[in-house]
Amino acid sequence: MSEIQNPGQKPEARTIELTVNGVSRRGKAEPRMLLADFLREELDLTGTHVGCEHGVCGACTIICDGTAVRSCLMFAVQAAGAELATVEGLADGGTLHPLQQLFSEHRALQCGFCTPGMLMIAIDLVANNESLTEDDIRIGMSAALCRCTGYDGIIKAVAAYAEQIHGKSAHGMGADV
Numbered sequence: 001m002s003e004i005q006n007p008g009q010k011p012e013a014r015t016i017e018l019t020v021n022g023v024s025r026r027g028k029a030e031p032r033m034l035l036a037d038f039l040r041e042e043l044d045l046t047g048t049h050v051g052c053e054h055g056v057c058g059a060c061t062i063i064c065d066g067t068a069v070r071s072c073l074m075f076a077v078q079a080a081g082a083e084l085a086t087v088e089g090l091a092d093g094g095t096l097h098p099l100q101q102l103f104s105e106h107r108a109l110q111c112g113f114c115t116p117g118m119l120m121i122a123i124d125l126v127a128n129n130e131s132l133t134e135d136d137i138r139i140g141m142s143a144a145l146c147r148c149t150g151y152d153g154i155i156k157a158v159a160a161y162a163e164q165i166h167g168k169s170a171h172g173m174g175a176d177v
């Protein structure tokens with residue numbers, strides 16, 4: 001006969017092992033613990049921000065096995081054995097990742113709350129699209145909400161990054177990009 005769980009009883013936490021930014025990590029997660037909370041609370045990787053917790057704002061975006069995902073829409077247990085990339089893995093010591101540098105140059109952030117998610121979305125967008133138009137970038141970056149910048153600097157920074165990676169300008173971008 002299966003055991004009946006007391007409604008007030010917390011489900012048992014299990015150990016999750018996964019790779020984050022190239023490093024093997026492990027931590028405890030109850031079955032319903034969100035991946036975003038696991039990263040922040042168990043692994044102390046607080047660069048991944050949590051805004052809406054409903055898959056809308058994009059602040060919690062990370063890369064899981066090569067694809068950008070909302071970490072508030074995944075349970076930690078679903079990421080067992082996965083390879084994750086978070087914003088903490090972008091800079092190399094004191095040297096900014098090229099996309100971070102471009103965000104700085106193009107003033108693509110103000111308060112910075114949306115920035116970790118923006119960066120991870122942009123990296124996924126550029127990595128998976130060799131020929132991006134300005135519209136493609138605008139549509140792709142609409143996956144994250146920014147309440148400060150008006151998006152102009154963000155679009156310019158991502159277009160400049162796409163040019164660095166793929167060697168051509170986004171069609172439709174102005175000469176000042």
Ligand code: FES
Nearest residue numbers: 051052053058072
């Ligand atoms: S916190 Fe995950 S999409 Fe808003």
Ligand code: FES
Nearest residue numbers: 110114146147148
């Ligand atoms: S920089 Fe403030 S929300 Fe985007």
